Amino acid sequence: MRILIIAPEQIPVPPPVGGSVEHNIYQIAKKISSKHQVTIISRLRPNYPRKTILGHITIIRVAGSNKQAYLSNVVHTIKRQRYDLIQIDNRPKFVQTIRKTFPLTPISIFLHSTTFISSPITTKKQATSDLRQANLVIGNSLSLQKHLKRNFPIISRKVRFVHLGVDVNQYRPRKKKSAGLHRPFVILFAGRLIPLKGIPVLMKATQIVRKSIPTAKLQIAGGTGKPSYKKYLKQLASTLRIPVTFKGYVPRSQMPSFYRSGDCFVCPSQRHEAFGLVNVEAMASGIPVVASRIGGIPEIIKHQHNGILVSNYKRPEAFAKEIVHLAKNPSKAYRIAKHARLDATKKFSWRATARKLENIYSSKISE
Template sequence: MKIALIATEKLPVPAVKGGAIQIYLDAVAQIIKQKHEVTIFSITHPDLADNEQNNGVHYVRFPEKQYVNSIVNYVKDASFDVIHVCNRPLWIKQIHDASPRSKLVLSVHNEMFANEKISDAEGDECVSLVSQIVTVSDYIGETITSRFPQAKSKVQTVYSGVDVNKFHPAWTKEGSAAKKNVRQKLDLANKKVILFVGRLSKVKGPHILLQALPQIIDKHPDAVMVFIGSKWFGEDNINNYVKHLYTLGAKYADHVRFIKFVKPSEISSLFTMSDVFVCSSQWQEPLARVHYEAMACGLPMITSNRGGNPEVINEGKNGMVITDFENPSAYAGAINSLLNSSNKCEQMGRNGRSVVEKGFRWEHVAHNLQTVYENSAKL
């Protein structure tokens, strides 16, 4: 089959500037190309060609301002069997009109069917035109079917994944070497490292973790909280919120590290060098992909009870869920309980690694998507 994968207009593919959707598309394309002809559409980037064949995948890139119209013009004559649109239900009508014989699959990675993002009429039309809607979590699926019940037969959860060959737990030879090397570079040898990875945005809750820090230091004077991320993907500019975080962090200079944007290809060793991973999201997170990466590196996880995040947590087995998600003391208590027991940390980490190996590899994601494409093509 000829399959088109359409990224959003935000970031390029491959994920040279990061982005969960961009990582997702490029990873699954490398597997799906073994059976099908795959084209990925994304926005242009100075370091990437506008049109190229790379490792068996065709990449087509258009400027952001002309992005959707350019894709519509392209698919008119391309005769794709299946067109997979990421996270943009409002593009479905245009693409259907341009290529009415193609089967359309929509993947939904955020609450794109919320009232403020799509009208009843637009949502109804989108649901009627697509063959299948895949979502990154049950939570996101429910945000669609609760408003558009007619979508139930078309909605299916396809969880994201991770390359387990690129993320190494500290108990492996590669992981042990990476942990030692990174800790030496960051002057973190013999420290207890608590890791946050994500945009430095209020909805991600890094300020709450900083507010929890005094209670952690009191029990674990050797604890260091490491924040990896910037205010937006691939950008290291700071805004007032990030300045506020830096000010909070400066009060505990020996216990806080800020590391700005890190390329996805370089992030694995920073997970590996840590002891505990924390996701403090305050918004209804669809299901942050950092959960898969933390598990792949054998880290015990602490996450907020927001959106789809708890769906990958088996409480007490591979992580802990914070229901009092706005309360710094709740995070401090959970972090301290893990730092109190290295055996507990390791067992949770090993359980998490087992979870991703069994169900959240990119091979699992690609297989599930291929089944969706092949079934759609038969309709």
């Protein structure tokens, strides 16, 4: 197959920092069988070449100061080429323009969240129109697949799901920390600093945890497009009088070390989380995960087996209770972390992700 993947317009592939969608594109493309030729179109940024060839993968980067300019340059670059299938990641609005250029080529929309099929980004009418133009719609979890079928029943026949993966060689458990009464208990969070991620809930939970575990401290990796929100979080930390380190954007090459620095990882999402790749990365890194029972997260975390799920995820007390329990029961924390590592290795590799996607695409092309 000759597969074209069109990345969003914001961040180059591979991403220097952040860019979970672009990271996913790059990792999947690397694991797609060399029997297939993969072309990735992504955003051009300073210090990135316009073209990179890596074995069976070709990455072409185009300029674009906004979505329309980027999409116009994408079309100009690819319009004389031939592909067996085109995958558009997280930009349903691109599909109608690409369909005009390639009226007979199967088009797949790979969605990583509900953001770009929901208000305020789009209307239900527009999202329905965009999705109908695709031959396939891929969600990154069973939860997202169900959401798509429920909200857009007219496309239900087209919807599939493919779980994302993790590089289990890069994300590995640390050497066991030496025990010590006064050693800090480090709680980790990674993700965008936006309200739906539930960081204030985690900060209030940390305040409660410190009543039982005085050495507990919080480390937060991730950036935000709104400096005012980060300022609010810092003010909240000061008001709560808890030790919080804001690390900002952490390069992907340094994320394995970030996970290994913690005693537990917390994902306090307050709205639908389609998959939650950070949870899988933490699991592969061999630390216990405490996460909201919401969206696709329960597809990854099995309560009391490879992590802890919090049903009452709007209440800081619910998270604090589980964090304290892990801190006071290191043998349980170790057992959960061990199962988490095993499950990440067996179920969530990029190779498995790529293989399932290949099978879906091969079936579509052969119809």
